[in-house]
Amino acid sequence: MLLVTALASIFSVIAVYYAIMEKNLVRAVVFSAIQSTIYAFIYYMLMAPDIVLVYIPVAVGLYPAVILILISKTEKVEKQ
Amino acid sequence: MISLSTYLLTIIITSMIMNLALALYGIFFKPHLTKKIIALTILGDTANTFAIIVGYRRWVFSNTPSRPPVLVNYTNVSQEELIKFVNTAVDPLPQALVLTAIVIGLAVTLFLVFLALQIYRLYGTLDVREIKRLKG
Numbered sequence: 001m002l003l004v005t006a007l008a009s010i011f012s013v014i015a016v017y018y019a020i021m022e023k024n025l026v027r028a029v030v031f032s033a034i035q036s037t038i039y040a041f042i043y044y045m046l047m048a049p050d051i052v053l054v055y056i057p058v059a060v061g062l063y064p065a066v067i068l069i070l071i072s073k074t075e076k077v078e079k080q
Numbered sequence: 081m082i083s084l085s086t087y088l089l090t091i092i093i094t095s096m097i098m099n100l101a102l103a104l105y106g107i108f109f110k111p112h113l114t115k116k117i118i119a120l121t122i123l124g125d126t127a128n129t130f131a132i133i134v135g136y137r138r139w140v141f142s143n144t145p146s147r148p149p150v151l152v153n154y155t156n157v158s159q160e161e162l163i164k165f166v167n168t169a170v171d172p173l174p175q176a177l178v179l180t181a182i183v184i185g186l187a188v189t190l191f192l193v194f195l196a197l198q199i200y201r202l203y204g205t206l207d208v209r210e211i212k213r214l215k216g
Contacts (some may be wrong), residue, residue: 001145002084002085002088002089002092003088005088006089006090006091006092006095008087009091009092009096010091010095010097012095012099013095013098013099013102015105016098016099016102016122017102019106019118019119019122020103020105020106020110020115020118020119020122024116025112025114025115025137027117028115028118032122034116034162035099035122035125035175036125036147039125039145039181041131042092042129042134043129046132046133046136046170047136047146047147047148047149047170048132048135048148048170048175049148049150050148050150050175050179051128051132051175051178051179051182054179054183055182058182058183058186059121059125059182062186063121063186063189066189066193067114067117067118067193069193070114070117070193070196070197071114073197073200074114074196074197074200074206075112075114075200075205075206076188078110078111078112078114078115079112079207079209
């Protein structure tokens, strides 16, 4: 059980790195959603199923939707 | 000689510390406000994960695995079942705090998104260097 959780946490580091370093903001939001999915899996493995029920709609659904609305009304690419 | 579960929990905590450092780097050194908001959500989620890890009980005996703090059969529960449940369930208090923190984080993110939208309407850009130059 903890082996799968450790692998998921290593993948979450990769997702966070790409979410921070990506210049295209839409891709950064997608990487952030991938990180949230991995975090939900980690919560499930750490015996917190009630957190998962709240966390999946908020962090995989609402955060990317709100930030995508912000991106669609403003700039799409981060300038160097 | 450390056990396997200690080693794996060390990997998890190290990954979370690296996520925290990356999110702080994104908040402090990325110039774009949308990227700062994304990094702030990652920072909050990582802090919540630390609280969950604090409440987790690592059971070194393989015959008593930990279980979620949910008592399914709560009518006519015997004392032995209750003692077994209390001895094997993880701590529910950090989970209740994290449940509140997730909702508060959503409200804070919505507020910051509307602030960023208003800044874009006033200055025409979301780059903080440009905003500083336009203000001066």
